[in-house]
Amino acid sequence: MSEYQIRLRDSMFPGRNIMSQSPVRLRNSIATQYLKIVFGLYFIVVVVLTGIQLITEYRHVKETISEEIQRLPAVFGPGIVRSLWNFSDVGLHSILIGMMEIPTIVGVKVEGEDGEIIQSIGTIITQDGSKISTDIDGNLIPFYKNKGLFAELFQYEFPLLNEVNGEIERIGTGTIYSSTSIVIQRVKYGFILILISAIIKTLALWIIFLFFGRMILGRPLEQLTTAVDGLPLDNLENSDGKRWKVNLNIFGKTNHPPKQRNQNELEILENAFNRMTDKLFQTIFELEKSKAQLHLLNEELEERVNQRTADLNEALENLHKTQNQLIVQEKLASMGALTAGIAHEIKNPINLVNNFAEISTDLLEELQDKQKKSKINLKDKDTSEVFQMLKRSLTKIEKNGKRADRIVEGMLMHAKGNKGKHQLTDINQLLQTLLEIAYPSMRAKDKTININIESAFDQHLEKINVIPEDLSRVFVNMMNNAFYAAHQKSKENDPEFSPMVKVRTNNLGNRIEIRIFDNGNGIPKKNLDKIFEPFFTTKPPGEGTGLGLSLSYDIIVQGHHGSIQVESKEGHFTEFIVTLPK
Numbered sequence: 001m002s003e004y005q006i007r008l009r010d011s012m013f014p015g016r017n018i019m020s021q022s023p024v025r026l027r028n029s030i031a032t033q034y035l036k037i038v039f040g041l042y043f044i045v046v047v048v049l050t051g052i053q054l055i056t057e058y059r060h061v062k063e064t065i066s067e068e069i070q071r072l073p074a075v076f077g078p079g080i081v082r083s084l085w086n087f088s089d090v091g092l093h094s095i096l097i098g099m100m101e102i103p104t105i106v107g108v109k110v111e112g113e114d115g116e117i118i119q120s121i122g123t124i125i126t127q128d129g130s131k132i133s134t135d136i137d138g139n140l141i142p143f144y145k146n147k148g149l150f151a152e153l154f155q156y157e158f159p160l161l162n163e164v165n166g167e168i169e170r171i172g173t174g175t176i177y178s179s180t181s182i183v184i185q186r187v188k189y190g191f192i193l194i195l196i197s198a199i200i201k202t203l204a205l206w207i208i209f210l211f212f213g214r215m216i217l218g219r220p221l222e223q224l225t226t227a228v229d230g231l232p233l234d235n236l237e238n239s240d241g242k243r244w245k246v247n248l249n250i251f252g253k254t255n256h257p258p259k260q261r262n263q264n265e266l267e268i269l270e271n272a273f274n275r276m277t278d279k280l281f282q283t284i285f286e287l288e289k290s291k292a293q294l295h296l297l298n299e300e301l302e303e304r305v306n307q308r309t310a311d312l313n314e315a316l317e318n319l320h321k322t323q324n325q326l327i328v329q330e331k332l333a334s335m336g337a338l339t340a341g342i343a344h345e346i347k348n349p350i351n352l353v354n355n356f357a358e359i360s361t362d363l364l365e366e367l368q369d370k371q372k373k374s375k376i377n378l379k380d381k382d383t384s385e386v387f388q389m390l391k392r393s394l395t396k397i398e399k400n401g402k403r404a405d406r407i408v409e410g411m412l413m414h415a416k417g418n419k420g421k422h423q424l425t426d427i428n429q430l431l432q433t434l435l436e437i438a439y440p441s442m443r444a445k446d447k448t449i450n451i452n453i454e455s456a457f458d459q460h461l462e463k464i465n466v467i468p469e470d471l472s473r474v475f476v477n478m479m480n481n482a483f484y485a486a487h488q489k490s491k492e493n494d495p496e497f498s499p500m501v502k503v504r505t506n507n508l509g510n511r512i513e514i515r516i517f518d519n520g521n522g523i524p525k526k527n528l529d530k531i532f533e534p535f536f537t538t539k540p541p542g543e544g545t546g547l548g549l550s551l552s553y554d555i556i557v558q559g560h561h562g563s564i565q566v567e568s569k570e571g572h573f574t575e576f577i578v579t580l581p582k
Helices: 003-012 030-085 089-100 180-229 265-374 381-414 427-445 468-490 548-560
Strands: 107-111 117-125 131-134 153-164 167-179 423-425 452-456 464-466 500-507 511-518 563-569 573-581
Touching: 030 089, 030 153, 030 167, 030 180, 089 107, 089 117, 117 153, 117 167, 167 180, 180 265, 265 381, 423 468, 427 452, 427 468, 427 500, 427 511, 464 468, 464 573, 468 500, 468 511, 468 548, 468 573, 548 563, 548 573
Parallel strands: 452 500
Antiparallel strands: 107 117, 107 167, 117 131, 153 167, 423 464, 500 511, 511 573, 563 573
């Protein structure tokens, strides 16, 4: 038994010593986490209550000072009235100086009936709301506005009344000023005691809760965690034949038989853990029993898997053979269609050559006859027209002869198969030749096909090193798809629709771009990701094998290290974009 298991056993069985060092740090213990929540809420409550207590104390002291200054007019009021009535400025001044000796007073003001200030000492507020300060001699002194948060004035105003011949007459108004700073001076010691008391109570709660939380909750949970981590699932019996049990050191736990109503959460958790170990022991026994049966089933399953794998390999080999056969058939079918179209296309220019040759012969004979009979001047009008017709005929003969030569050259190049080699190729010329081959080939199959073909070739393209035979297959396949798509949409009897195929090239610096566009019905969005997969096609059965674009993708991407993309909007257009490196 390992040292760790010995220490674990000592912590699980009665009479053993508890591990001296806790595996859980104090800051990570449940007691600490729980304390953070409780302390946070308690701190909010303490702050709120302390704030309420401070505000209440402040208001009480302020009311007390207000009551004090409200009693002063009864003492100083008669003297102020006599001084005003007798026009004794000195006496009035002496009374105001005496009032300023009272600690709660920061300023005194005496006004006449018209509101004019007669005399003032200290800090007062004028009728326009401004604050001024005077010394005991009545001289204005600088008033400093920024005297802190608690430097606001509050006042008590009282009338100055004089009795003359039994009648009471108001001769002025007196105002006594005090400041909130005086209130703060009185309550600051009380504030400090309140804050210190709140801090001490909070810290005491923290320490007491942390200590008892650690002892009551943290240590038993640490024991249980250690027991779970070190539970030996391969052997749940110790050397004396007893099964593994955990005995938590729970605060206040007795050795009396536990009763359900007297158990706390930790005791319930302890009993649940011990029941779990009993169930684990039984489960492990049953697993060992099933292990032998599973071994037999695995051997039988492995034999079946080997047999199925052999069958699948054979089927996969047959599938590869079938795919190769289909690819060969597709190539042969493409070559057959291409050859038929080329043969048909060669017949037309040859017929034109023959016809215009005969016409040219007749014209020359006619010209010779006229010269013999009439000795026609070579500047005669009829003679000029004959020469012009002869020139046009010879031009058409030359043009169609060259066209037939290009068609035959394209046919031979396309029929070379996969044995082509890289060579410098003019892409513009290759595309023009393929257009002259592919479209007539389509029309040879279906005379109803009538497509407008536009070509826009960048004349600044350089020759690039490619396999022209392979690229011919790619571009012919894309052109045929474009012709097919535009023709199918033309069958919808839309009088405003004109089927069109555009072939463009662009010089992109270090790359060449070829775009083949058709205004057919486009490709559904759900099929865009599948069009380059082998055997996927959107054409009706019998019209396509789904291998053309797959082979094109391999030729462009793998054979020429280029890229092929498709842009399409369903119901509007499709455009294939091929880029080739220079």
